[in-house]
Amino acid sequence: MRIACLHTVDSNAAVFEAARPPGASLRHVVRADLLSVAEGAGGLTPAIRDETRALLAGLAAEADAVLLTCSTLGPSADGLALRVDAALAAATATAPGPRLVLYAVATTEAPTRALFAVHGADFEMRLVPDAWDAFRAGDLPGYHARVAEAADAGFAEGYATVALAQASMAGAAALCRRGLPLTSPAAALAALLSRPGTPRG
Numbered sequence: 001m002r003i004a005c006l007h008t009v010d011s012n013a014a015v016f017e018a019a020r021p022p023g024a025s026l027r028h029v030v031r032a033d034l035l036s037v038a039e040g041a042g043g044l045t046p047a048i049r050d051e052t053r054a055l056l057a058g059l060a061a062e063a064d065a066v067l068l069t070c071s072t073l074g075p076s077a078d079g080l081a082l083r084v085d086a087a088l089a090a091a092t093a094t095a096p097g098p099r100l101v102l103y104a105v106a107t108t109e110a111p112t113r114a115l116f117a118v119h120g121a122d123f124e125m126r127l128v129p130d131a132w133d134a135f136r137a138g139d140l141p142g143y144h145a146r147v148a149e150a151a152d153a154g155f156a157e158g159y160a161t162v163a164l165a166q167a168s169m170a171g172a173a174a175l176c177r178r179g180l181p182l183t184s185p186a187a188a189l190a191a192l193l194s195r196p197g198t199p200r201g
Contacts, residue, residue, distance in 0.1 A: 008035035052076035148175035
């Protein structure tokens with residue numbers, strides 16, 4: 001199965017390669033500028049949405065499936081790609097409650113909240129303090145440590161399920177000690193491979 005991934009951070013390519021199942025090949029396209037402009041604008045704008053959709057349409061012409069891995073740009077995917085956070089929302093909705101959804105960048109909050117609500121999940125959302133600053137500074141270990149600390153705090157508070165809303169957060173799961181959070185790369189790839197008629201080679 002040929003899967004094209006549109007990322008807005010370089011490190012997400014490695015995250016999805018680590019989660020890649022047998023029989024799937026991944027093509028990675030990174031457009032960090034789209035997230036940078038969205039952050040500067042305070043969120044997704046019509047112009048960014050249109051540019052993202054054009055990119056997704058081009059990728060769809062050359063792949064069996066397309067993944068949009070950026071939560072901020074997520075609403076651009078409609079009809080063109082699978083939002084990885086949509087797969088995560090679906091998995092979270094069927095997981096045990098109570099549920100906590102963690103996110104690291106402010107522009108992700110609104111689209112993530114709307115998406116999880118559509119999937120019927122009863123959840124609380126929480127920003128991981130200072131995590132995105134660490135990521136932007138190139139401190140990936142520090143970023144994942146902050147996310148893992150927040151996830152463990154959630155489990156300690158009694159949340160049965162903790163979901164990591166952004167794909168870039170997935171590396172924190174291995175650092176957690178009180179439970180295993182749900183991550184969007186694993187959820188999205190599993191969702192693709194479970195579709196009827198999915199190519200296996």
